[in-house]
Amino acid sequence: MQERECGESAAPLYLRVRDQLASKIEEGSLAPNTRLPSERILAEEYGTTRVTARLALAQLEREGRLFRSNRRGWFVSPPRLIYKPAHDYSFSDYVTAQGRVLETETLDVTPMETSPWLAAKTGLSVGDPIVLLRRRRQIDGRPVLVENIYLNPERLPNIATYDFNRSLWKLLREKYDVELRQKRIEMYPTALVEPQASDIGVTVGTAGLYVTRCSRDAEGRFVELDEEFWLHDALSIQVDVD
Template sequence: MLSNSPVYLQVREQLWEWITANSLDSQARLPAERELAERFNTTRVTLRQALGQLEAEGRIYRSNRRGWFVTPARLSYEPSRDVGFTRYVAEQGFVPKTETLTKVLTETPAWLADQCEMTAGSPIYHFVRRRFVDDRCLLVEHNYVNPLKCPGLLNQDTDHSLWKMLRDTYQLAPAERKIEVCSQALVGDEANILNVNQGSTGLYLERLCYDENGDFLEFDREFWLHDAIKLVVNIDG
């Protein structure tokens, strides 16, 4: 890097070279900021700018109250595949885990009724789950499921693949899907659950699914860490 570049970028270069030279593994914890500032002969302010630059690039990440860590390899994510989270994570050599935070039978909110052709206030299942890859929480997921299609779903174990359960227990599968993806700041409960600062960069994905009869089946809202995944689309022909 040119010597006339901003000091924080020079420190960023030195820091990344040090991480690479020491072959720090995925999720390896970096030394404390004070130690790093001394190591690279810079101020804490400049060091934090350098760390922030590497964080924006997805090379390192910060966990509140725990410090800085080397970012794992991104998960390849193909949202159009009818494969549950557990399976596609395991297929890529990672260890998946899911925790159900809440699951309730509630009323369909007006904003969702407009999208899924349900009546506002009608019953709907709402699940909130957080999902891990190699013990790192990457995703907060809200699942809204049509209870008429799968009675008793609240009594099932939802710490595993919801889609596998719908398929195996209720013989349900999505026949039509609408998927949208955009960048979005992580705020509120989602930021707290992911243990990141309010306003951190994230990736938002929503998926609206209908069954083979054209009836609403499930609406999924996903809040991902920005450095967690890369979207993959395979097109035949």
């Protein structure tokens, strides 16, 4: 994987191609959403092979600077969406405030029973009814997120009958008068597996960020448990401490 040419610097050739492309992205001469030339043309431009060009592109993809679009080639990643988990805003409002376009699509809504894992997370009892809502979200037309939302039908009667292709946070406030409290948010990098990888349209093993959040109402009753599976390059998390 680490090609070298005699008498040249010790850095593998693909990392030098990577450095040059990364500089162009940082300086802005390769702007967000720009389509890169083909691997063949890039290889010619940098005086190298297609294999080396592809290694450089794959490295920049892992860093979140480039992304691949099915059969359409390589593109410069758009800026990461800034997410401030300590602020209690609707996610849709966040996206809009950053000049981006959010689309939300319901994949399925499944009434089920609380499993031991869910019981430990939510405080419900094993076997209690719970509703699983799966949604996909796109930012500027690119699928970046799939989420599993477990809803408490005892606190949210008839929840399965609503339209979820909108802000869930606003739905809960308007229809159920829920003030979400006591939120604990946890997140870590991971790799996407099925069904999330297919739902987002990437291969299994693509780097991701897992974000989970458990919300209760003002009385401490369990309302919803959210598990978000993000594409690794789609967001940046900010926390301000005073």
